[in-house]
Amino acid sequence: MLTFAVLILLAGSCYYDKEEDLYPGLPGSSCDTTGVTWSGTVVPLMASNCNACHNPAAPSGNVFTSTFDGLKTAVNSGIFWKAINHEAGASPMPQGGNKLPDCDLRKIKAWIDAGAPQN
Numbered sequence: 001m002l003t004f005a006v007l008i009l010l011a012g013s014c015y016y017d018k019e020e021d022l023y024p025g026l027p028g029s030s031c032d033t034t035g036v037t038w039s040g041t042v043v044p045l046m047a048s049n050c051n052a053c054h055n056p057a058a059p060s061g062n063v064f065t066s067t068f069d070g071l072k073t074a075v076n077s078g079i080f081w082k083a084i085n086h087e088a089g090a091s092p093m094p095q096g097g098n099k100l101p102d103c104d105l106r107k108i109k110a111w112i113d114a115g116a117p118q119n
Helices: 002-013 038-049 068-077 079-084 102-113
Strands: none
Touching: 038 068, 038 102, 068 079, 079 102
16 A cells, blocks of 8 residues: 555656756747847748738738837737737738747747837
8 A cells, every 4th residue: 555655646746747858849949039020030920921911002900010109009009919829809810810929929928028118
């Protein structure tokens, strides 16, 4: 009986449930959110995911992600984060597509939490 109890304790103590530790090669498992900037991080993410539909020439939803002022307006209203994070109260973006990768979302959130500076 004592042996069984020891085995149960040992088996339970080996449980690892952090995906980053279990699968270190997965996309987003190593996400550096330090040093996130408008020009170096956010602009490329907007260009590859948002600007085709949200620019002055194609003003989908009257939201512009191709300019700092346009995106800052959407960020300040709260609609931008809700949309890209697929939260209630906003149309999920990208429209008809999957949510952005977790690491990209964490980078954008770090930028927003820093006050969404134009750096």
